[in-house]
Amino acid sequence: MNTKSLLSGLFVGSTIVGAITLLTTPTSGKDLRTSCKESARKVQKGFEQLAKDSQTASIQLKTTAKVGKETFVTVGEEVKDSINDWKKDVEPALNQLKNDIEALQKNVEQSRKAID
Structure with missing residues (x-):
């Protein structure tokens, strides 16, 4: 999700909610201004926290x-080494x-010649 789109959506939604609240609230102007200031501070703190969380998530992702x-490189090298070691171990066998098998084939051929 695009962070810019998210922030824009939050801002537009907050603005709409604020306007509706202003038009429908039965409180006095002074109380309303105080409430709006508190709400604006909360929204600002929310955006600041969102920015901090985004930075932290970005750092963790990197x-x-x-x-x-690094792990995949190390594991790849270890698997390659293991395969090479296995080949070396199995080669004499x-x-x-x-x-x-060659000796057995010679014995079979000699047996056929002897039978014929």
């Missing part, structure tokens, strides 16, 4: 993105299997 990126 920090989270940075940490996430694969070579032995290939040798065993």
